Amino acid sequence: MYFNENYFINIDNLLSKKYSFYAHLKNDRKETLKEHTELCKNYFNKLVDSKGLDRIFLNFEEIYLKNTSEKGKLLFRELLMNTIVLHDIGKINPFFQSRKMGNNSIEYSEKFCIIDSQHSIISAVLYLDYFMDKVLKLEKDDKKCIRLFMFLNAYIISKHHGNLEEFKKFLSSFDDDEVGFKVMSIFNNTYKDIYLKDFSLSEVKMKKACNNTNNYLKKIDKEKAVYLYTYERLLYSLLVACDFYATTEFMNGVELNEFGEIAEISEFYDIYKSTSVYRNIRKYENEDYYKDRKDLKNEKNINILRNEMFLDAEKELSKKINEDIFYLEAPTGSGKSNVSINLSFKLFEDNPTLKKIFYVYPFNTLVEQNLNTLNETFGENEDVFNRIAVINSISPIKMDENSKKGVDNEDNYEYYAKALLNRQFLNYPIILTTHVSLFNSMFNSLKESAFAFHQLVNSVIVLDEIQSYKNIIWAEIILFLKGFAKILNMKVIIMSATLPNLNILTSSKESTATLIEDRNKYFSNSLFKDRVKVSYELMDEDDTINALLNHVIDNSYKKKKILIEFIKKESAYNFYRKVKESIDMNDRINCSVELMTGDDNSIERQRILKSIKSSNAEKEGIILVATQVIEAGVDIDMDIGYKDISKLDSDEQFLGRINRSCKRRGVVYFFNLDRTDGIYKNDVRVNTELSLLDDDMKRILVEKNFEDYYLPVLNLIQERFNNTFNDSNLEKFLIEDVGQLNTRKVEERMKLIEEDNWNMSIYLARIINKEEENTTVNIDGKEVWESYKDLLANNSMQYAEKQVKLSEVKSKMNYFIYQINKNSDLLYNDKIGELYYIKNGEKYFDGEKLNKDKFKREVGIFV
Structure with a gap:
C-alpha cells in the first residue's frame, strides 16, 4: 500500500490536553482542530481511492526520485501525507483561538502580536520543525532531494489560504526579521506547555537548510523542472480540495463521496x-475496410x-x-x-x-x-x-x-x-x-x-x-x-x-x-483537396471594397449561400451595411443578409445559424458577413466564400465552411484589405512570406501540404526562444521560472489571452427574445440587472446558494454585455465594479444588430 495509514501524525500527541483547540465555528457549534484534521484525512483517502493517486505519486517517485534510496522514498511519502495533517496546526495560535474562535482559555505571550491571528505560516514552521531532523539524518544525496520536498510542502501549507506565488520568497521568509523567522522566535521560547513537541529549529539550522535548498533548486534541469512544477500544483490542489471539502461538511453538512469519475465507460x-x-x-x-487493392483516390x-x-x-x-x-x-x-x-x-x-x-x-x-x-x-x-x-x-x-x-x-x-x-x-x-x-x-x-x-x-x-x-x-x-x-x-x-x-x-x-x-x-483526395476552388482575382484590386461588393452582388443573383469574412470587426460592419443597402435597392435579389461577429450573443448566433440552414436559404440563397468567429468548427455549409487573407491556417479553416458536404463545387475568392500584424500580435505567421501574398503559400493551400508551411513557422519560433540573450529563451524560462517554482512568471508566460487595458465593458439593457422548446421567452435586461444587484446586496443568503444563483444571472447578463474602447466621458446610468449599465439599450439596435454609428456618436467606439 503506497500511503500507509501509520505515517499519519496523531496531532493529539502534539497538543496539550489542558486546552481545547478549535478549527471552525458555525453558530453555536465548534469544530475541534482534531475533528477538522480527521475530516481532511478522510477526504484525502477518498481522493486517493477514487482517483488512484497512489499510482500517480508512485509515477513521480519512479521519474523524479529514481536515484533516491528506499528510506528516502518512505520519508517522501510521510512528508506528503502529513502536509494534509499539519496544514492547520497553526490554529493553535492563541490570537486565532481568541479572535476567530472565541476561545479565551489559552494563555499566550505578547510575542504573538507580531503575527496577529495568522495560522498558515505557523503551520508551515511547525511542519518544518517536525521533519527537519528526520530529513537531515538521511544520506547526503537523499537529504538534498528530500529536503527540497519538505520545504516545498511547507510552502504549500503556508499558501493554502492564498495564491501560489514564488517558492524562493518562502525560503527568504526565514531571513532576519521576516515572518518565518519571527514565528521561529516565538516557538523557541514560549508556548512549551501548549505545543508539546520540543521545538528544535534554530536560526543557524534553518538558514543553512534554506541556503542549501536554494542552491539545489538552481541545479534542477529543464526536464525535472516541469515534473517539480506538476508536483507542486498537484499537492496544492489536493490540500485545498481536502480542506475545502472538510470545511464544507462541517459548516453545511454536505458530505461528498463522488468526485466526477467515470466508473464504467x-x-x-x-x-x-x-x-x-x-x-x-x-x-x-x-x-x-479490410479489402485489398481499394482505390480511394477517386472516391466520390x-x-x-x-x-x-x-x-x-x-x-x-x-x-x-x-x-x-x-x-x-x-x-x-x-x-x-x-x-x-x-x-x-x-x-x-x-x-x-x-x-x-x-x-x-x-x-x-x-x-x-x-x-x-x-x-x-x-x-x-x-x-x-x-x-x-x-x-x-x-x-x-x-x-x-x-x-x-x-x-x-x-x-x-x-x-x-x-x-x-x-x-x-x-x-x-x-x-x-x-x-x-x-x-x-x-x-x-x-x-x-x-x-x-x-x-x-x-x-x-x-x-x-x-x-x-x-x-x-x-x-x-x-x-x-x-x-x-x-x-x-x-x-x-x-x-x-x-x-x-x-x-x-x-x-x-x-x-x-x-x-x-x-x-x-x-x-490529396479530390473530395477534400478539390472540394473548393480558390481564386485570387480580387487580390490586386485598387478599390477592394467596391470590387468585392460588385462581385458578391453578381453572385447573389445565382441564389447561392455566400460567406464573406473580414479580419476586422469594423470592416465587417461597414460591408454588411453596404450589402444591405445594395440589396434593398435591387428588387431582383430576394436573399436575406446576416452579420455575425463577436458582438453577437449566443441567442443571435443560434438564430443566424438556423436561418443559414433553413429551406428558404437553400431556395433563395443567403449572404453572411462575418469576422473570424466563423472560422474554426462552426457547422455551416456555404456555396461561395470571400475572405480577407490572414494566417494561412486561418485561411484553410475558412475553406472548411465552404461546400462542407461535398455535394457541389465550392469556390473561395481571397482579397487583401486589412493588415494582420496589429490583430495577431507576436505571431510569426503574419510575415508576408508566410501569407497568400507568397506564391509558395498559394501552392501549399491548394496541395494541402501544411508541413511546408509550418516548418518555417516552427523555425522562426525556435530562433526566438533559442536566443540566449532574449527573455523568450525557452531553457532560461524552464530553469529559472518553472524549476524555481515562480508561479507568477509561469502564469504570465502561459497566458493565452493578453489583458487589454484599453477596453471597458458596458451593459446595454433591452428586451431579448429567446426560443425555448418551441416557445418564445422574453429576457428583460433591466430585470436581469436588478436581479444581479439584489443578489450582490443580499447578505442573508447562504454563500453557496448565492454563488449558484449569481452564476445563473451572470449567464443571462452575457446577452447584454459588450466591449468598447475606454471612454472616460461615458454617460451611464448605473455601475457595478467595472461594468457600466446603460438603460434604453434598444435604441442602439436595428433589430438584433448594433447600430455602431449611432452608438459611436452617443457613447463610444466598440472594440
Whole structure:
C-alpha cells in the first residue's frame, strides 16, 4: 500500500490536553482542530481511492526520485501525507483561538502580536520543525532531494489560504526579521506547555537548510523542472480540495463521496455504439475496410472516407496505446469530432486507470456546438447526459437534477453547496470547456484556478484547433503536456485540419504518436483537396471594397449561400451595411443578409445559424458577413466564400465552411484589405512570406501540404526562444521560472489571452427574445440587472446558494454585455465594479444588430 495509514501524525500527541483547540465555528457549534484534521484525512483517502493517486505519486517517485534510496522514498511519502495533517496546526495560535474562535482559555505571550491571528505560516514552521531532523539524518544525496520536498510542502501549507506565488520568497521568509523567522522566535521560547513537541529549529539550522535548498533548486534541469512544477500544483490542489471539502461538511453538512469519475465507460460507450453513424461504420468495417487493392483516390462518397479515417485512427491508437500524446490531423469535414469521441472512449476500454474526459475548444461557440452534438447522442438518456458539464465563463453552475428531485425545498442549502463544490472542483465525468479555462487550471496562480488541477489525473484531454493558441508558446505547451501526461497518467489527443508538428520544437518524438499515418490518403483526395476552388482575382484590386461588393452582388443573383469574412470587426460592419443597402435597392435579389461577429450573443448566433440552414436559404440563397468567429468548427455549409487573407491556417479553416458536404463545387475568392500584424500580435505567421501574398503559400493551400508551411513557422519560433540573450529563451524560462517554482512568471508566460487595458465593458439593457422548446421567452435586461444587484446586496443568503444563483444571472447578463474602447466621458446610468449599465439599450439596435454609428456618436467606439 503506497500511503500507509501509520505515517499519519496523531496531532493529539502534539497538543496539550489542558486546552481545547478549535478549527471552525458555525453558530453555536465548534469544530475541534482534531475533528477538522480527521475530516481532511478522510477526504484525502477518498481522493486517493477514487482517483488512484497512489499510482500517480508512485509515477513521480519512479521519474523524479529514481536515484533516491528506499528510506528516502518512505520519508517522501510521510512528508506528503502529513502536509494534509499539519496544514492547520497553526490554529493553535492563541490570537486565532481568541479572535476567530472565541476561545479565551489559552494563555499566550505578547510575542504573538507580531503575527496577529495568522495560522498558515505557523503551520508551515511547525511542519518544518517536525521533519527537519528526520530529513537531515538521511544520506547526503537523499537529504538534498528530500529536503527540497519538505520545504516545498511547507510552502504549500503556508499558501493554502492564498495564491501560489514564488517558492524562493518562502525560503527568504526565514531571513532576519521576516515572518518565518519571527514565528521561529516565538516557538523557541514560549508556548512549551501548549505545543508539546520540543521545538528544535534554530536560526543557524534553518538558514543553512534554506541556503542549501536554494542552491539545489538552481541545479534542477529543464526536464525535472516541469515534473517539480506538476508536483507542486498537484499537492496544492489536493490540500485545498481536502480542506475545502472538510470545511464544507462541517459548516453545511454536505458530505461528498463522488468526485466526477467515470466508473464504467460502457455507460457512455454503449449509447454511442447504438447510434446509426457508429453502426454504419462497423458495418463498413466488416464488409469493406479490410479489402485489398481499394482505390480511394477517386472516391466520390465522403462517408466512405470518413469511415476509413475513423477506422484508421482507431487502428493506429490500438497499436500505439502506450503513448501519451496523440496527433490527429484530418481535413475539414472529415468528422474529427466523431473520431475523437470514439478515440477517447477507446482509450478507456484499453486503460482501466482512466477516470475523466475533457473536450477542450478555443471558443465558447464551439463548446455550445459540441454540447449540442453530445446532446444528440446522449440526450435521451437523462442520467447519462446530466453527467456532462460545460465549464466556461458564460455557462451557469450545473445543478444535479437528481438531487433536486430528492429535496423537498429547492432552497435546501445542501443542494446548492454540492453544485458549487462540483463546479469549483470539476466533479463531472465529462467536461466541455475552453482552452482558457484549461490553461487557468494548469497555470494561473489564483487559488480558485488551481482548485481543479488534481482533476487532470487519469484523464483523457481532447484539444481541438491547437493552431489557434499563441504560437510563441507552442513549445512550452507541448513540453508541459508531455510532463503532465507522464506524471498524471493523462492521455492527450491534439487534433486539427492544420496541425503543426510540435515535436520539432521539443527535439523529441518521445511519448507522441500520429494517428493518421497516410495523410495523403485524405488530404490529396479530390473530395477534400478539390472540394473548393480558390481564386485570387480580387487580390490586386485598387478599390477592394467596391470590387468585392460588385462581385458578391453578381453572385447573389445565382441564389447561392455566400460567406464573406473580414479580419476586422469594423470592416465587417461597414460591408454588411453596404450589402444591405445594395440589396434593398435591387428588387431582383430576394436573399436575406446576416452579420455575425463577436458582438453577437449566443441567442443571435443560434438564430443566424438556423436561418443559414433553413429551406428558404437553400431556395433563395443567403449572404453572411462575418469576422473570424466563423472560422474554426462552426457547422455551416456555404456555396461561395470571400475572405480577407490572414494566417494561412486561418485561411484553410475558412475553406472548411465552404461546400462542407461535398455535394457541389465550392469556390473561395481571397482579397487583401486589412493588415494582420496589429490583430495577431507576436505571431510569426503574419510575415508576408508566410501569407497568400507568397506564391509558395498559394501552392501549399491548394496541395494541402501544411508541413511546408509550418516548418518555417516552427523555425522562426525556435530562433526566438533559442536566443540566449532574449527573455523568450525557452531553457532560461524552464530553469529559472518553472524549476524555481515562480508561479507568477509561469502564469504570465502561459497566458493565452493578453489583458487589454484599453477596453471597458458596458451593459446595454433591452428586451431579448429567446426560443425555448418551441416557445418564445422574453429576457428583460433591466430585470436581469436588478436581479444581479439584489443578489450582490443580499447578505442573508447562504454563500453557496448565492454563488449558484449569481452564476445563473451572470449567464443571462452575457446577452447584454459588450466591449468598447475606454471612454472616460461615458454617460451611464448605473455601475457595478467595472461594468457600466446603460438603460434604453434598444435604441442602439436595428433589430438584433448594433447600430455602431449611432452608438459611436452617443457613447463610444466598440472594440
